Amino acid sequence: MNHFDEASCLLYLDGQLDGARAAELTAHFAGCGECRALLHALEKESRLLGAALLEQDEPLPDSLRVVPAPTAGSSSWVHWVWALSFGFAASAVLIFWAVVQPLAEQLDQLGFQASSLLSAVFVSGALWEGWEAMFEALQYAALISLGVLVLAVWRPWRRERIAVAMTLLGIALLLCIPTAASAAEIRRGPNSGVAAGETVNNDLIVFGSAVRIDGTVKGDLIAFAQDLTVNGHVTGDVILFSQLARIGGQVDGNIRAFGASVSLDSGPAKNVIVFARHFDLDPRASIGGGLIGFYATATLGGKINRDALLFAGDTMLDGTVGGDVSYRGNRLEIGPMAQIGGSTRAIGQSRPEVAAGAKLAQPVDFEFQPRRPGRLGRVAAGTYVFRQILAYVGAFLAGLLLIKLFPGLFAAARKATQRVGSAMGVGALVLVSGIAVVLFAILLMIVGTGAGIATLMLYVPILYGAQVFVGSYVGDRLMHKNDTLAPSVGALALGLLILRLLTNIPFLGFFVSAAILIWGTGAICIALWERTRLNVAPAIPAVPAA
Amino acid sequence: MTQPKAPERAIFQGDAKLADAIARVRAGDEEAWGELYRQFAPAIFRFCRRALPTPEDAEDATTEIFMKVREKLGQYDSQRPFSSWLYKVAANHCWDMLRRRHSRQDLETGDVETLPIESANPDQLSRLIDDQTNSGVRSALAQLPARARMVLVLRYYSDLTYEEIAEALKIPREAVGVALLRARQQLRRALTPQQTATHPATGDRS
Numbered sequence: 001m002n003h004f005d006e007a008s009c010l011l012y013l014d015g016q017l018d019g020a021r022a023a024e025l026t027a028h029f030a031g032c033g034e035c036r037a038l039l040h041a042l043e044k045e046s047r048l049l050g051a052a053l054l055e056q057d058e059p060l061p062d063s064l065r066v067v068p069a070p071t072a073g074s075s076s077w078v079h080w081v082w083a084l085s086f087g088f089a090a091s092a093v094l095i096f097w098a099v100v101q102p103l104a105e106q107l108d109q110l111g112f113q114a115s116s117l118l119s120a121v122f123v124s125g126a127l128w129e130g131w132e133a134m135f136e137a138l139q140y141a142a143l144i145s146l147g148v149l150v151l152a153v154w155r156p157w158r159r160e161r162i163a164v165a166m167t168l169l170g171i172a173l174l175l176c177i178p179t180a181a182s183a184a185e186i187r188r189g190p191n192s193g194v195a196a197g198e199t200v201n202n203d204l205i206v207f208g209s210a211v212r213i214d215g216t217v218k219g220d221l222i223a224f225a226q227d228l229t230v231n232g233h234v235t236g237d238v239i240l241f242s243q244l245a246r247i248g249g250q251v252d253g254n255i256r257a258f259g260a261s262v263s264l265d266s267g268p269a270k271n272v273i274v275f276a277r278h279f280d281l282d283p284r285a286s287i288g289g290g291l292i293g294f295y296a297t298a299t300l301g302g303k304i305n306r307d308a309l310l311f312a313g314d315t316m317l318d319g320t321v322g323g324d325v326s327y328r329g330n331r332l333e334i335g336p337m338a339q340i341g342g343s344t345r346a347i348g349q350s351r352p353e354v355a356a357g358a359k360l361a362q363p364v365d366f367e368f369q370p371r372r373p374g375r376l377g378r379v380a381a382g383t384y385v386f387r388q389i390l391a392y393v394g395a396f397l398a399g400l401l402l403i404k405l406f407p408g409l410f411a412a413a414r415k416a417t418q419r420v421g422s423a424m425g426v427g428a429l430v431l432v433s434g435i436a437v438v439l440f441a442i443l444l445m446i447v448g449t450g451a452g453i454a455t456l457m458l459y460v461p462i463l464y465g466a467q468v469f470v471g472s473y474v475g476d477r478l479m480h481k482n483d484t485l486a487p488s489v490g491a492l493a494l495g496l497l498i499l500r501l502l503t504n505i506p507f508l509g510f511f512v513s514a515a516i517l518i519w520g521t522g523a524i525c526i527a528l529w530e531r532t533r534l535n536v537a538p539a540i541p542a543v544p545a546a
Numbered sequence: 547m548t549q550p551k552a553p554e555r556a557i558f559q560g561d562a563k564l565a566d567a568i569a570r571v572r573a574g575d576e577e578a579w580g581e582l583y584r585q586f587a588p589a590i591f592r593f594c595r596r597a598l599p600t601p602e603d604a605e606d607a608t609t610e611i612f613m614k615v616r617e618k619l620g621q622y623d624s625q626r627p628f629s630s631w632l633y634k635v636a637a638n639h640c641w642d643m644l645r646r647r648h649s650r651q652d653l654e655t656g657d658v659e660t661l662p663i664e665s666a667n668p669d670q671l672s673r674l675i676d677d678q679t680n681s682g683v684r685s686a687l688a689q690l691p692a693r694a695r696m697v698l699v700l701r702y703y704s705d706l707t708y709e710e711i712a713e714a715l716k717i718p719r720e721a722v723g724v725a726l727l728r729a730r731q732q733l734r735r736a737l738t739p740q741q742t743a744t745h746p747a748t749g750d751r752s
Binding site for chain 2: 037049063067
């Protein structure tokens with residue numbers, strides 16, 4: 001009698017043999033002790049396997065207490081997100097053209113050319129409300145890219161396209177930068193610059209603590225310095241980032257100056273944009289075009305051939321303005337030497353003081369605007385509410401994207417959010433080093449390297465994510481008072497709403513938003529760190545900061 | 547039948563309450579979804595722990611599996627046991643995950659595939675089994691190649707039929723028995739003390 005092999009015994013045991021074959025084996029087992037022993041051993045092995053595998057050895061980890069996929073069924077979910085992102089992208093475009101376009105026209109009349117989208121956003125946005133608007137413009141850009149991401153990387157297997165989208169976006173932004181200084185000469189060193197008599201036949205980028213330009217630059221000058229002096233001749237534009245900046249030489253292009261204290265002893269042939277704590281336009285100076293100034297205090301003694309747009313604290317205007325003066329700020333004083341060829345319009349808290357000798361073509365048109373607390377004072381209520389809604393929708397969209405694309409990361413970050421202390425600590429650390437990274441990124445961006453933009457683009461989502469995780473946490477705490485977190489879109493929506501309301505409390509709001517930022521960023525970094533440490537997941541971008 | 551039943555199948559098969567919960571989830575009821583999740587998440591998590599290399603993988607996979615379940619619940623045929631369907635979704639997901647991550651080599655059983663199938667010595671096998679603890683079997687399982695692990699888990703944890711295993715692993719129905727047998731032989735080698743050293747751990751931390 002032939003014995004049966006293990007395979008047949010196993011199939012027999014699992015009831016996988018047809019009737020005739022099974023009967024054959026049954027008959028054989030009745031008479032064959034050896035095969036019966038094998039059958040019993042196999043059966044025992046099956047039992048052992050079942051017992052070992054079915055033993056409830058591990059409880060559900062805390063992170064999985066969170067119920068996933070909290071939204072409605074797949075199809076409605078997809079439609080919803082598509083609709084949301086389209087709506088969002090549309091509203092962002094609307095804002096661009098409703099707000100930026102008129103401003104660009106206004107600028108055009110002033111002699112500033114909005115040569116590209118980016119400069120329109122940055123320069124016009126800045127014109128509108130200064131730094132805050134610039135930051136908002138960045139937010140819009142980030143939100144639009146977020147919307148694009150939702151569309152482009154919707155399906156999980158398209159995750160790798162995030163990288164592509166990011167790169168394309170970076171390239172697009174790079175193309176928008178008007179003065180791409182790709183072929184420029186670069187000089188570094190504590191006392192670098194251009195000596196008297198020397199000529200640089202190229203664009204020049206200078207880094208240094210004390211920079212002097214005494215010679216000639218036949219091109220644009222971009223300078224990063226602590227103390228910058230330009231006494232030479234620059235045939236192109238001057239873009240400077242310097243704590244202390246003095247320009248006494250001849251500039252044939254525009255001047256764009258960012259600094260604590262900026263003084264012009266001679267004006268450029270074209271326009272001037274100044275962001276400074278103190279701005280000084282020397283009586284000898286003459287600006288060929290117009291002036292846009294954002295500063296706390298200024299003395300304007302020189303000549304401005306075209307219009308002056310001033311967003312300022314206190315201004316002493318004692319020079320000549322060929323065109324109109326638009327002033328928005330705290331206090332405008334028009335001195336005895338002042339001459340204004342066009343109209344003078346001021347919006348602010350106090351009526352401009354006009355000295356007896358001042359020659360104004362038209363009387364001062366003054367509009368009183370009381371100082372209201374916080375941001376409300378600067379923006380009309382409708383726009384304000386709209387922007388709050390926009391920021392809210394943006395954060396919510398970011399949350400949905402995170403839930404959908406990185407559910408594991410989302411759960412981990414939410415878990416980390418609960419560890420308030422360590423999250424806060426890590427968050428503070430990352431943000432401090434992160435600010436340095438962003439500053440560096442901005443430098444890179446101006447120099448024209450895509451890496452700068454890429455870093456910045458990574459940083460913005462993290463700041464958004466901070467809101468999302470803290471919001472989701474707060475929402476959960478409110479909806480399920482004490483224990484297990486069942487995150488839902490509802491909780492996320494509620495939490496974000498509460499955060500938005502809290503951050504808009506005058507004075508206190510600032511601290512609330514700082515806390516959210518630190519807390520949430522810390523949670524994200526902990527989650528990213530834990531996950532990259534344990535399991536290298538290529539789709540998750542690394543933390544840009546150290 | 548001698549094998550212990552997967553508890554979920556035993557409890558929920560033909561369960562009117564479960565059918566009701568599924569119907570409510572399909573209608574968009576969040577609470578029902580929460581119920582369903584809480585009911586099955588521990589079992590699916592343990593499934594993933596046994597099928598995947600690390601606890602973190604298992605956590606991620608559990609979440610992702612339930613997201614898939616949520617998406618595909620419309621496709622579930624309510625005439626069939628819910629747990630089998632659930633485990634099939636889970637198996638597909640884990641299998642895809644392993645395939646994406648590892649080289650093919652890691653998934654194939656390699657030279658084991660070409661080894662002749664020998665019948666075990668019943669007495670030896672019996673003694674080997676008597677020496678084992680449940681946790682010992684689990685850690686030996688963790689050392690097996692992904693394919694062997696998956697097929698054992700599907701059979702003895704998820705209690706799937708041969709047909710269901712064939713579907714989940716996308717192999718012919720006839721290959722399931724052989725796959726099971728080979729996996730059991732690999733496990734026996736891993737359980738035999740002097741031979742465990744030749745099968746390096748696949749990365750499980752437990």
